Amino acid sequence: MLHIGNQYLPLCSGGTRRSFLQIGAAAMAGLTLPNWLSLEAAGYVDEKKAKIRNCITLFLVGSPGHLDTWDMKPDAPEDIRGKFKPISTSVPGVQICEHFPRMARVMDRVALIRSLHYSTGASHENGQRWMMTGHDFDAANKQPHMGSVIARVYGSRSDLPASIILPRGIGNTGATTPHGQEGAYLGSAYQPFILGSDPSAPDFKVADLVTPAGQTELRVEGRRNLLHEIDEVQRQVETSSTQERDTAYARAFNMLTRPETKKAFDLSDESPKLRDRYGRNTFGQSCLMARRLIERGTRFVTVNQFDTVFGISCWDMHSDGGGLNNTYADYEHVLCPQFDLAFTALLEDLQQRGLLEDTVIAVLSEFGRTPKLNARGGRDHYPSAFTNFLAGGPIRGGRVIGSTDKIGAAPHDRPVEPPQVIASMYQAMGIDLETTMLPGPGGRPVRLIDAEPIQELFS
Amino acid sequence: MDQKLEGTPKATLQLDGRAVTRSEISNDWGTRLQWQIKRDGKEIATTTAGLELTYEHPDTAPGKYEVVLQQFHYVNYNKDKEGKFTESKYINISDPVSYTV
Numbered sequence: 001m002l003h004i005g006n007q008y009l010p011l012c013s014g015g016t017r018r019s020f021l022q023i024g025a026a027a028m029a030g031l032t033l034p035n036w037l038s039l040e041a042a043g044y045v046d047e048k049k050a051k052i053r054n055c056i057t058l059f060l061v062g063s064p065g066h067l068d069t070w071d072m073k074p075d076a077p078e079d080i081r082g083k084f085k086p087i088s089t090s091v092p093g094v095q096i097c098e099h100f101p102r103m104a105r106v107m108d109r110v111a112l113i114r115s116l117h118y119s120t121g122a123s124h125e126n127g128q129r130w131m132m133t134g135h136d137f138d139a140a141n142k143q144p145h146m147g148s149v150i151a152r153v154y155g156s157r158s159d160l161p162a163s164i165i166l167p168r169g170i171g172n173t174g175a176t177t178p179h180g181q182e183g184a185y186l187g188s189a190y191q192p193f194i195l196g197s198d199p200s201a202p203d204f205k206v207a208d209l210v211t212p213a214g215q216t217e218l219r220v221e222g223r224r225n226l227l228h229e230i231d232e233v234q235r236q237v238e239t240s241s242t243q244e245r246d247t248a249y250a251r252a253f254n255m256l257t258r259p260e261t262k263k264a265f266d267l268s269d270e271s272p273k274l275r276d277r278y279g280r281n282t283f284g285q286s287c288l289m290a291r292r293l294i295e296r297g298t299r300f301v302t303v304n305q306f307d308t309v310f311g312i313s314c315w316d317m318h319s320d321g322g323g324l325n326n327t328y329a330d331y332e333h334v335l336c337p338q339f340d341l342a343f344t345a346l347l348e349d350l351q352q353r354g355l356l357e358d359t360v361i362a363v364l365s366e367f368g369r370t371p372k373l374n375a376r377g378g379r380d381h382y383p384s385a386f387t388n389f390l391a392g393g394p395i396r397g398g399r400v401i402g403s404t405d406k407i408g409a410a411p412h413d414r415p416v417e418p419p420q421v422i423a424s425m426y427q428a429m430g431i432d433l434e435t436t437m438l439p440g441p442g443g444r445p446v447r448l449i450d451a452e453p454i455q456e457l458f459s
Numbered sequence: 460m461d462q463k464l465e466g467t468p469k470a471t472l473q474l475d476g477r478a479v480t481r482s483e484i485s486n487d488w489g490t491r492l493q494w495q496i497k498r499d500g501k502e503i504a505t506t507t508a509g510l511e512l513t514y515e516h517p518d519t520a521p522g523k524y525e526v527v528l529q530q531f532h533y534v535n536y537n538k539d540k541e542g543k544f545t546e547s548k549y550i551n552i553s554d555p556v557s558y559t560v
Binding site: 099101102105168198200201202272273276277278279280281282283284307308311312313319321325326327328329330332333334337338341342376377 | 460461462463464465466468483484485486487488489490491492509510531533535536538540542543544547
């Protein structure tokens with residue numbers, strides 16, 4: 001027997017859940033769940049709540065040129081060194097671009113990795129996959145996002161999802177292959193929750209956390225009860241999958257209805273002065289939200305600085321005069337200042353709240369950019385050498401790992417590959433890579449990442 | 460989706476001789492800040508407003524100087540043939556202050 005409103009509806013004799021669904025009854029119980037939980041989700045969320053550090057990854061979609069930012073070559077010829085000048089930092093002997101003056105003051109807390117490289121395709125998507133999963137692309141064996149790995153192995157610390165992406169997933173960056181920000185073989189229960197809206201917008205709200213139009217919370221609760229009754233029917237014919245799904249549903253309803261989980265996304269709770277310190281723009285406010293989410297139990301937050309490279313000001317400095325017409329002007333007037341403000345605000349804010357010891361910050365990108373300026377004064381994709389950096393947790397700041405040659409064309413010493421950066425992030429989070437396993441494709445246990453951490457980051 | 464910069468940044472300036480001190484920026488867009496200097500109504504210089512809040516323009520040629528703080532208002536990424544923005548531009552975010560040399 002099912003209760004729908006005040007009416008009792010008998011099921012067809014011998015009816016199963018599937019047959020009930022076929023006549024559309026499930027549509028009556030239909031509820032818009034957060035995207036990362038689907039009706040097919042059968043993942044089991046580990047409730048062990050292990051004590052590992054958190055991680056905030058800032059993903060610089062489009063990818064800054066290393067010679068114009070954090071690996072400058074002021075002695076190189078003009079068509080290589082580019083327009084910008086280096087400035088000294090708080091670390092003697094370390095220079096970075098003049099347009100990062102705030103970051104220059106805190107370089108003693110940052111570890112630069114200047115000798116990153118890989119030799120497979122120079123597409124945005126390939127770089128995204130390398131730096132988000134630690135793996136090269138294999139269409140038959142797609143790999144999960146780091147945040148999904150953490151969610152699978154360690155579960156959540158609270159009612160918030162273990163892995164969240166702000167503000168949007170990566171969309172069109174040129175190819176239709178995955179961006180490395182999915183749950184992959186771990187299943188849809190481990191897809192990161194994607195915010196889906198701009199936290200700097202005056203009318204910002206989290207789409208999937210808003211009670212559907214026309215619905216009161218009483219009706220939402222009523223639908224929850226209906227779904228529960230449907231699943232009770234299903235339990236008669238099915239077993240573990242329904243019970244496991246309940247965990248996912250429980251989390252979805254908690255997100256929709258509990259004030260404290262909604263509050264995690266409420267930036268109006270922050271002082272205007274702090275919001276200004278991060279910068280009143282999409283990236284700055286996303287960084288601020290990342291801090292809030294970490295404070296309230298999310299283990300892994302990824303901030304995509306952009307969701308495309310076409311038709312917007314972003315790091316993809318091809319200067320092509322068309323849809324990829326980012327130039328030095330974008331770097332100078334928009335991108336470098338916004339990054340400088342937001343990154344240092346996040347570092348300082350975490351430190352002031354006593355969270356920096358327990359939070360690893362990773363600033364990653366897809367690749368570097370060609371050492372020689374192109375005919376239009378821009379730079380193109382270049383995975384043979386690039387710079388990313390880490391801070392927080394046990395990461396020892398004030399150091400530079402590796403170097404490139406005189407024109408930034410190739411690693412000169414200590415070459416580093418993307419899986420080593422991922423391994424370093426996991427180690428910084430406190431994960432024992434030798435003993436911690438993940439259920440891999442087909443369920444066989446695999447290492448989280450098949451690479452060794454960069455030990456110089458820790459000693 | 461492209462970023463949209465909302466609201467209006469604001470700062471106040473205080474003048475002490477030729478030295479101009481700015482306040483913190485409210486509604487800071489995070490884009491580049493610069494000082495614009497005019498003499499006798501004509502722009503003679505723009506310079507990055509760095510982390511130091513006080514700026515003193517070095518030019519002491521006689522005339523009436525006006526100093527204002529500006530921030531880059533990003534609207535879209537449209538650019539001219541030289542790669543310079545066409546619709547995004549600097550706007551005043553403070554009232555000007557002036558002094559005479």
